[in-house]
Amino acid sequence: MIAVRGLTKRYGEFTAVRDLSFGVAPGEVLGLVGPNGAGKTTTLRALAGIITPSAGSISIGGFDMARQPERAKALLAFIPDEPQLFDYLTVEEHLRFTARLYGAADAAERIPELLGELELNDKRAALPSELSRGMRQKLAIACGLVHAPSALILDEPLTGLDPAGIRRMRGTIAARAKAGVAVLLSSHLLHLVEELCTRLLVIQKGQTVAIGTIPEIVAGRPQLAGQGLEDIFLALTGDGTPSP
């Protein structure tokens, strides 16, 4: 569903992402992890069509992001860590607006379901300025799901959510993956990544450090056998801080 080949993004002389290649199949949850400044957000933004890659190709559902961006984006939902909402549209209007934008004419039934699923029913007539940070994040997630995307890109989706919201969100992501959605999840919460993701992509300084399931990653590095994801991550990214 998501296919990335040789993705490179340069800003002047600085290369944020270098020759990144990976794929996410339907029903798969790929965890994108890396230290701060590794190029995760740049990668996700390029996948969402927000920034244009300097080199390489991105395809969503077989549609090339450079040549057929509208077709590719129609299959996609990008949920950033900082929710971007229109201050003058209510919760429900955000969903209707997004549904129309993505051509989801059948969203009429899905909107109340989503409002219920994300506990936004009581806030359907509220403006974003009347919502808490967590509620705003839930609305951004609901907007991402309203057109039933085939590929879901999440950048730190749990930011601002309370424990109940985190649990619910984990269920939502898992349910979408089970329904055949390809999910690319970036998060620093390694326990979430470990729990949800079927495969991992570890990047550092814009380059792939490791990709595969945790057993596959460990198989190529016998010294990591028996260690938790946190230690594996620290070992892969070169931070030798020993675990307490």
Add this chain to the structure above:
Amino acid sequence: MSTTGGALTYLAVRSFVNRVRVQFRRVKTPRYAIAFLFGAYYLWFVFSGGGYSRYRTTPPPMIGTGDLWPVLYETLLAISAMYTWLFGAAEPAIAFTPADVQMLFPAPVSRQSLVRLKLAQVQIAILFSVLLWLVLLQRTSPLPALPRAFALWVLFTTLYLHRVGASFVKVSAAQRGLSGVRRNLIPIAVAALAIGTMVWGVVDAWPQMQPALAAHAFDRALLALRDSPQVRVVVWPFHALVAPAFAPTFARWLSTIGWALLLLALCYVWVMRAGVGFEEAAMQRAERVAAQQARQRGRTLAPVRAGRPAFVLKLAGHPTGAIVWKNVTAFKRLFSPRQGVVFVIATIALATLWMRDSSTGAGLLVGIAGGGIAWLALFGAIAVRVDLQQDMLRLQLLRTYPLSGAALVGAEIGASVAILCAFQGLLLAVALIAVLVTLFSSNSAALGPAFESWPKYAAALIALPAVTALRVAVANGWAVLFPGWVQLGPARNAGIEAIGANMLTVFGSMLAHLLLMLIPGLIAAAVYFGAASALLSRGSSHVLWPLIPAAMMFVATALGELWLIVRWLGGVVTRTDPSAVDTALA
């Protein structure tokens, strides 16, 4: 120097240096450099009197000359001080940032040190004001610049300290649980005393004031009032502060500056010894300001409440319909058109009654409506900003939409054009009603000349949406191409380059609009003159009729231009990195 004093000095100095460095770094970018040069030239032009000296043979009137101006300044300062005491909020007049609150309030820093830090930081603004006033007052007396600058610095610093001190008194009163009149009991008493003394002064000076007032010499009357002993007492502190800045000679300056310095010292001691626990009120203010700024950076003003959308958005349909709906709904919620509609209906109703028998009134109303329509066509795009002038701030979000750049730009422009045309339509309805009322009144003959030239009006109406659309396209194009020059959303930029950027935006947009209308205008003119000369050669007197096909040609050409603009801007929007917009606005 104590440890905290050294740290706060370091903070003040580094903050200033880094701020200047950021400004200079911005100016290295060509577009900011151009804006900076324009702004600097504008300031030089204003302050050097270039506009006058070039076109006038006589020098312009001096600002602040004579005895009257100091008196006026004293009066303004007195009113301002009274306002601060009576109506000032019960929160410290020192602006602490969220970073100040988070890092300095829990630190082992005394309140006096915090106040001294803010006093140091406010010096940039004070020195800028000193420079400004120095230029404004440069030709009022032969007093050298340095003593005058010093006198102005004393004046502005004392005023700042006075404002801070007054706010501390109010904070202190609020902390003691006083509110309303009880909180302002002393200021009210002082103000009442001052006003009473002033009235006494008026009574006392009336014999001198009366002949001046009878001769309409208000300046002489004011000076006579100012010379009364009672008024002299009331305005003495303000006179003592203003006098050195207006001193005609150095000797006069020397004799007056001592009193001003004494007032400065008293205010400083007063503020430093106030000992008011202003932290909580300062924190609340900082949070409120930060929330306001976050909302502004967060890209738009938030409406007070949602209300009904502009129209119901159907889930099925072209995606661009969603953008148009979003923007029209934003306009409805942010600009409250309900009052506008009520106003228009009331105007129509009143005008209908008023002009039942008056062609002159109808003419006036048609004129007002025509003026409004023209204003909306030429400048409405600046007022109705619910398009890329706001949405460029949300470029990251827009770029995720499954829309081509051209479709997005077209929808954004289309929404604003629809809003402006709707208002133009309302004004047109007002004009038409006025004409119809006149038509069925006894004055219908007065419409004769207007009816004869109806093709002119019809042509103007045909061309109007195209003129409006081109103006909106220019405004949107400016926001896309020069996001750092345009006021995106409600936040306002400051600095010399911001002045230059505003000038470039205003004049550049007008020029671009004119240029865009040039080709359609030339083609329309060719059509008109060709057809009109053909009619004349056949002996026809209907030479105005070709204006209608000419207007249609204007619209067709303008639409062609719009198509090209939308496609071009669509490409630019698609290629623009959203972070570049954020950088431009940083």
